[in-house]
Amino acid sequence: MAPVPEGHTIHRAARLQRRRFAGRRLHVWSPQGRFAEGAAALDGTILTTIDAYGKHLFYRWEGALTLHVHLGLFGRFVVGESIVPSSNARMAWEHDSDRLALSGPTVCEIVDPALEERIRERLGPDPLNGAHVDPAVEIGERLSRRSIPIGSALLDQTVMAGVGNVYRAELLFLAGIDPRRTARSLSPEEVAKLWDLSVEMLDRGEKAGRIVTVDPCDVGVARAVDIPPSRRLYAYKRGGESCHRCGTAIQFEDMGGRAIWFCPRCQS
DNA sequence: TACATATGATCAT
DNA sequence: TGATCCTATGTAA
Numbered sequence: 001m002a003p004v005p006e007g008h009t010i011h012r013a014a015r016l017q018r019r020r021f022a023g024r025r026l027h028v029w030s031p032q033g034r035f036a037e038g039a040a041a042l043d044g045t046i047l048t049t050i051d052a053y054g055k056h057l058f059y060r061w062e063g064a065l066t067l068h069v070h071l072g073l074f075g076r077f078v079v080g081e082s083i084v085p086s087s088n089a090r091m092a093w094e095h096d097s098d099r100l101a102l103s104g105p106t107v108c109e110i111v112d113p114a115l116e117e118r119i120r121e122r123l124g125p126d127p128l129n130g131a132h133v134d135p136a137v138e139i140g141e142r143l144s145r146r147s148i149p150i151g152s153a154l155l156d157q158t159v160m161a162g163v164g165n166v167y168r169a170e171l172l173f174l175a176g177i178d179p180r181r182t183a184r185s186l187s188p189e190e191v192a193k194l195w196d197l198s199v200e201m202l203d204r205g206e207k208a209g210r211i212v213t214v215d216p217c218d219v220g221v222a223r224a225v226d227i228p229p230s231r232r233l234y235a236y237k238r239g240g241e242s243c244h245r246c247g248t249a250i251q252f253e254d255m256g257g258r259a260i261w262f263c264p265r266c267q268s
Numbered sequence: 269t270a271c272a273t274a275t276g277a278t279c280a281t
Numbered sequence: 282t283g284a285t286c287c288t289a290t291g292t293a294a
Contacts (some may be wrong), residue, residue, distance in 0.1 A: 005275060042280065055276075072276050072290040088288080104288045157277085164275055211275095236275095257282080258276095 005071040007054055007162020008205030011128045013077055014052035015206075017100065020079065021047050024095040031089040031101075038110045039091055041065060054161025058116065065110060068119065072106025127198035128206060135195030136188045143183040143191065150186060151179030151239040153257045159183075160195075162202060169261050170213040170237040171197050177262050178267045180253070185199045218244040235261040 028042040046062040059067040069075070072214035078085070078101045085092035090108050092101045102108060119228065123143040124142055125133045127239070133139075142159045143150070145247035154168040155157050172179050175193045177186070187196075205211045212232040216224050234244055239261050248265040 009275090070276080072287055073274065074276090076288080090287095106278095106287060155276085167273065259274095 005055065005073075005075060006164030006167055006202075006205070007052075007126065007128055008202045009212070010055050010057055010071070010162070011052045011202075012206045012209060014050045017077070017079065018050045018084070020098065020234055021093070021100065022049050026093040026095055028091065028093040030091055031085050031106050032103075035091045035108050038067070038108070041110060042067065042093075052126075052159055053120060053129060055164070056119060056123070058111075058138050066116060066246055068107055068111040068116065069102065069105055070107035070108050072104070074104035075106060076103050078099070078103075123157055124159045125195075126161040127195070127202045128162060130199070132197070134172060135192045136156065139195055139230070140186075140188055140191045143186060143216050146183035149180050149255060150177060150183045151260050152258075153183040154194075155258065163198060165258055165260075166211050166233070166236045167198070167201060167205075169203065169210070170233055173234040173263060173267060174201070174213060176267055179255065185251075204263060214244055237261060 023046065024045045025044065026042070027044065028039045030036045030039040042061055042065060043063070047059045048062055051058045053059070055070060057069040059069070061067065081100065082097045083099050083101065085099065086103060089101040089103045090105055092099060094100075103257065125138050139160060143153055146153055151168060151172065154163050154171065155165065169179075171194055174197050175190060177190060177194070201213055212224060212225060212227060212233070212257050214232055214234055216222060216227055219227055221227055236249055238250040241250050242248065243250055243263040243266060246263065248263055250261050251264050252259065252261050
C-alpha cells in the first residue's frame with residue numbers, strides 16, 4: 001500500500017533517509033533528465049542532514065547547497081539496497097549499492113536561503129515540529145479571522161502545516177467538530193484539542209508509517225496491531241458506512257473541491 | 269486504448 | 282472557481 005504523503009510521511013522519510021544517507025558522499029543523477037542540472041551540482045558531495053517542515057523536505061549538502069522536495073499528490077521515494085531507479089525517476093542517488101529514487105514530485109529544486117525563507121514563512125506550525133507552540137495563540141490567531149469552514153482551514157498550510165485530506169477528516173471526527181462550522185467559531189478549547197490531537201496522531205503516523213486513528217476498543221479488538229486495514233479510520237472515505245462509535249451513516253460532502261467525510265451525530 | 273481517480277498546491281480569471 | 286502540473290493504477294470501452 002502506497003504511503004499517504006501527508007506530514008507524517010514526510011517526517012518519516014526525513015528520519016529514515018537521514019539515518020541511511022546523512023554523512024555519505026553521494027553519486028546523484030536524474031534518470032528522467034528533468035533535474036539534470038541540479039543533480040550535477042550535488043553529484044559527488046556529502047549530504048549533511050535533512051529537515052522536514054510540514055510537507056516540505058530540505059536536504060542540506062556540503063558546500064551550503066539545499067535541495068527542496070515536495071511530493072505533492074504523486075511523489076514517491078523508493079529506497080533500498082540494490083533497488084533500480086525507474087527511467088522516469090526525477091532524481092536518484094547512491095552510496096555503493098544503497099540507492100534512493102524520487103519520482104513524481106511537485107517540487108525538486110535547489111533553493112537559496114532567501115527562497116527557503118519564503119517557503120518557510122508561508123507555513124503554519126507543524127504538529128511534528130512544534131514543541132513550543134501555544135495553540136490558543138498560534139493557531140487560534142490564524143483561525144480567528146477566517147469565515148471559511150474549519151474543514152477547509154485545516155488543509156490550508158499557512159494555518160497548520162502537515163495535515164492533508166485524511167488527517168483533516170480524522171482530526172475533526174476525534175475532536176467532535178462539524179467540518180462545516182466556520183474556522184472562527186471554534187472555542188479556544190476546541191482549537192487546543194485539535195492541536196493536541198494533531199500532535200498525537202501525526203506522531204503516531206510517523207512511527208507506524210501509516211495513518212491509524214481508531215481506538216482498538218471501537219472496533220472490538222484489544223490491540224492497535226489487530227485493527228483490520230478496513231477499519232483504521234473513523235471517517236475518511238467511509239461514506240454511507242456506519243460510524244465505529246455510534247453506528248450512524250458517515251456523511252460525504254464536497255468542500256471546496258475536496259471530498260470530506262464526517263459523522264453527523266458524533267460531530268455536531 | 270482511454271479514462272477516471274487520488275493523499276497537493278499554485279496561478280489566472 | 283477552474284485549469285493546470287505531477288504519476289501510477291484500476292476499470293470501462
